[in-house]
Amino acid sequence: MTTAKEVTSQIWEMANRLRGNMDASEYRNYILGFMFYRYLSERREKYLFDNKVFDENPDDISGINEEYAKEASGEYLADYLDDIAGSLGYAIEPQYMWRTIVDEVNNNTITPDTFQNMFESFDNNLRLNSKATQDFTGVFDDMNLNNSRLGNTTAARAKALTQIIDLVDQVDYQDDNGKDILAEIYEFLIAKFAENSGKKAGEFYTPHRVSEVLAKLATVSFDQSISKPSVYDFACGSGSLLLTVQKEIKNKILYYGQELNTTTYNLARMNLLMNDVSYDRMTLKNADTLEQDWPDGVDAQGIDHPRNFDVVVANPPYSQRWDNSDRKLKDPRFKDYGLAPKTKADYAFLLHGLYHLDQNGTMAIVLPHGVLFRGAKEGKIREALLKKNQIDAIIGMPAGLFYSTGIPTVILVLKKNKANKDVLFIDASKGFEKGKNQNVLRDEDIDKIINTYKERKDVERYAHVASFDEIKENDFNLNIPRYVDTFVPEPPVDLKKVAADLHETNIEIQKNQKELVGMLKELTSDDDDIMDGLNAIIKELEEETRD
Structure with a gap:
């Protein structure tokens, strides 16, 4: 049976043949960008077909693109674009639908400026739905169509882009049972690009097994009756950690995330949308979490309040430099705890997430091991957290789990409204499978961590409730x-x-030496020097045997 992983391997093999001298992390933007454009276009086709928008709706979805081109023309085009943008948050004109572009590629009728025109058209149509503008604006900006590594001439670059379109179009996004596996393929590809990006991978991807641990820990005590649960990741990368939390929560969640890196922020928007997260259930922002406290909410009286979330999860950059100037002492996120050191923002990230955690919520965050014992400013913050009874558990993770670093990491679980006054310590550092490039958590490793957290009792050489x-x-x-x-x-x-063993060994040595002497005595030579040397060895061995 065809699986998402097999399809991903197929795409990866083809992409490696096509990318030439372009770095994998750069080529990623074109592969994933065109995959996302195809998704948006085919999603639009489905909307037109399912809602029977046309007077003469085709019997099969394969005919919808042709009907759309015929009906949405002239004075009627604006009405169609308005209707679709109102529902989907975006609109694509008939001449820029994926199927139309592919037909032009196959018929060699595509012009070099088509790609630029289609993305400009997409951006222009975003004004039709102001509620969705932030979710789609600039989402294709990382696809540099004038990149010289695509080719030295306009024609060469256009040819390279058509090859990528051909690659993306070849892929069947359904398995043998007809199940849509596009979202899985997309996430596998993000992971694959992460594997090949070295330290850069840490900027956009948390390994899935680590994401699973964070998601499970943060939802152990979650109230599944909450109708609109909210989840926040303030360093959201490609959004994969946010998506993993949904698997632990029954109702559809509201996604909130902030990401400093613009390219990664675009990846997150694409990733969530391709996992069927509608634009009105995701609020992502491209900004500096530590410099711009976000998100905030305005009440009925127009007073600004921090927005709190049922679940907060994060894998922020480790020991990042930040501006810890005295003006931040008034920042409500930090004022009750103090400021993290200028060269180590780990606790600044933690306090930001904790500030936005609901009174009954849970936060799970990955940090470097040093946050547990470093002194000075970090020691004071740690003491304040403990005195406020906000640290619930500490889990020591194996080294080598991440693409970006081999250092040991820890997961801290925090709550604002703990019933217990203790802290659970888990040493899970030895529970992993050694991989070629990085270590991997197995099912039994994850189960042991989660079960120990739930049971909250001492386990010899593994856990202690302090x-x-x-x-x-x-x-x-x-x-x-x-x-x-x-x-x-x-x-x-x-x-x-x-x-006794030593005695037996000595007997065996003597026996072997006697056998060796016997064999040496059988050797002869016409050379007197050789015979003198041989007799000397025999004499030495015989004396050792007598001793």
């Missing part, structure tokens, strides 16, 4: 080895057995 007093005695140092003793004592040595 009281506040115990943590206080350790000067609020949360280094896991202080609480979870993973030392495995060596079994006692049986000295009598060692002596």
